[in-house]
Amino acid sequence: MRIVIGGGITGLTVASQLEDTVVLEQQSSVGGLYSIEEVGGLTLTIIPPVVSSIKRLAEILPDLKLEEWRPIIKKTKEEHLKMKVCPFCDELPTWLDVKEGYLVHNLPEALLELGSKVKIVRGYPLRVREGKLFTNRGILEFSEIINTGSREELNRLIGVEEDLKKIGCLLAVIVSRGGINKWDVLLHGSAGISFSHVFRREIDEKHDVYHVYAFTRGGKHLDADRILGDLKRASVLTKEDVVTMRVRYIRECILAGEKEKNRPNFLRECGRLGLWDNLSLEEAVESALRC
Ligand SMILES: Cc1cc2nc3c(=O)[nH]c(=O)nc-3n(C[C@H](O)[C@H](O)[C@H](O)COP(=O)(O)OP(=O)(O)OC[C@H]3O[C@@H](n4cnc5c(N)ncnc54)[C@H](O)[C@@H]3O)c2cc1C
Numbered sequence: 001m002r003i004v005i006g007g008g009i010t011g012l013t014v015a016s017q018l019e020d021t022v023v024l025e026q027q028s029s030v031g032g033l034y035s036i037e038e039v040g041g042l043t044l045t046i047i048p049p050v051v052s053s054i055k056r057l058a059e060i061l062p063d064l065k066l067e068e069w070r071p072i073i074k075k076t077k078e079e080h081l082k083m084k085v086c087p088f089c090d091e092l093p094t095w096l097d098v099k100e101g102y103l104v105h106n107l108p109e110a111l112l113e114l115g116s117k118v119k120i121v122r123g124y125p126l127r128v129r130e131g132k133l134f135t136n137r138g139i140l141e142f143s144e145i146i147n148t149g150s151r152e153e154l155n156r157l158i159g160v161e162e163d164l165k166k167i168g169c170l171l172a173v174i175v176s177r178g179g180i181n182k183w184d185v186l187l188h189g190s191a192g193i194s195f196s197h198v199f200r201r202e203i204d205e206k207h208d209v210y211h212v213y214a215f216t217r218g219g220k221h222l223d224a225d226r227i228l229g230d231l232k233r234a235s236v237l238t239k240e241d242v243v244t245m246r247v248r249y250i251r252e253c254i255l256a257g258e259k260e261k262n263r264p265n266f267l268r269e270c271g272r273l274g275l276w277d278n279l280s281l282e283e284a285v286e287s288a289l290r291c
Pocket residue numbers: 005006007008009010011024025026027030031032033034047048049050051052095123124125148149150153154169171213250252253254270271272273278279280281282284
């Protein structure tokens with residue numbers, strides 16, 4: 001049996017293409033970064049389902065509801081963005097380089113549908129020994145492990161050292177009253193403001209959804225109150241405009257560092273966390289199809 005670690009889009013795509021696989025996913029739902037969040041009765045994703053191209057995505061998810069997206073972008077101190085977001089990165093992830101593309105209205109639902117076609121075990125690996133993966137849910141025998149989950153975590157289990165670096169992020173999804181701002185994307189390079197990227201879209205006549213990204217290294221203190229305070233200081237939203245919000249901390253948000261070429265031969269790796277590379281959604285699917 002092949003074990004696929006991680007039930008994000010990469011893991012689900014790999015598992016749906018191969019016989020005799022089981023997906024090991026640590027979260028209660030599948031979809032990874034695009035899993036569904038319940039926010040005030042609405043089902044949203046914590047990051048906006050925006051893609052610059054849909055060639056590969058449409059191959060595995062043919063029933064996507066797409067809308068062309070030509071964002072109005074407002075910039076404040078854009079020249080400082082890279083230093084603020086990831087000073088040690090050679091360049092920022094392409095998904096932070098906002099361009100025209102598509103909004104995918106039913107991405108989490110489409111991923112749930114894909115997830116329903118593969119076998120999923122809710123759990124995470126603890127140890128790897130002689131063809132056996134010890135997990136918190138029991139022992140799984142494997143012929144191969146396909147890792148699309150945290151490479152750093154897996155390295156610890158198999159006793160491999162690599163010089164991996166990462167930046168975490170606090171992501172907020174906010175439902176607000178509508179019509180407050182006219183831009184679709186705000187890029188904010190000022191170091192005094194916790195967030196750097198804000199995406200806005202209308203969800204109905206009266207409400208907008210804002211996706212706010214605040215990147216952070218180490219223990220820098222960030223929480224929902226700090227984000228709300230900074231949204232007010234940057235004249236984006238006030239607390240009174242907010243109908244409801246949800247925040248999620250992602251430890252492995254921007255990935256960098258040095259990777260070793262030699263890896264154990266029972267292991268294949270793909271997806272953003274497995275390859276430890278800041279892949280876009282399209283690139284993640286591409287990596288899954290080639291995995
Ligand atoms: C903040 C942010 C914004 C982004 N915005 C865009 C965008 O606008 N457009 C775009 O094209 N791309 C964007 N991307 C990139 C895109 O989200 C990813 O390429 C895509 O989600 C990768 O899917 P994945 O399955 O490889 O990884 P993930 O979606 O991260 O899924 C990995 C899964 O593995 C699970 N997992 C991890 N470790 C373990 C373990 N040890 N055991 C069990 N399970 C484990 C996790 O719980 C998760 O479900 C963004 C990424 C980030 C971080």
